[in-house]
Amino acid sequence: MAEKDRPRDDVPGDDEVFADAAAGDVPDDDALVTSGAGGGTAVAERVKDESPKARKSGRGPFGRIGGFFREVTSELRKVIWPTRKELLTYTGVVIVFVVIMTTLVAGLDYGFGKAILWALG
Numbered sequence: 001m002a003e004k005d006r007p008r009d010d011v012p013g014d015d016e017v018f019a020d021a022a023a024g025d026v027p028d029d030d031a032l033v034t035s036g037a038g039g040g041t042a043v044a045e046r047v048k049d050e051s052p053k054a055r056k057s058g059r060g061p062f063g064r065i066g067g068f069f070r071e072v073t074s075e076l077r078k079v080i081w082p083t084r085k086e087l088l089t090y091t092g093v094v095i096v097f098v099v100i101m102t103t104l105v106a107g108l109d110y111g112f113g114k115a116i117l118w119a120l121g
Contacts, residue, residue: 082090
């Protein structure tokens with residue numbers, strides 16, 4: 001589990017926001033409409049004016065491109081980047097795994113090659 005408010009965390013105190021979201025807060029009632037046509041259970045549906053596509057349709061191509069880069073920047077701020085120690089540990093694990101797998105495949109290739117030459121040669 002991730003540590004709370006790690007060093008270089010761009011948004012201190014955001015853990016409480018995520019805890020509230022995980023607790024099951026209900027979205028605003030203004031954005032949802034219940035429909036229960038035909039009996040049965042009522043299902044929450046979004047009002048058509050509140051859909052993301054309806055809001056974005058008025059912008060031109062440059063506005064959409066700018067919005068894309070703003071969203072990318074926003075998502076990159078949420079990333080918890082590894083520390084130098086974690087990065088070196090992960091890199092070492094990957095290099096050791098690749099060396100072991102390469103040795104295994106090379107050994108099998110050499111063994112099967114010798115076996116085929118002995119059987120057919």
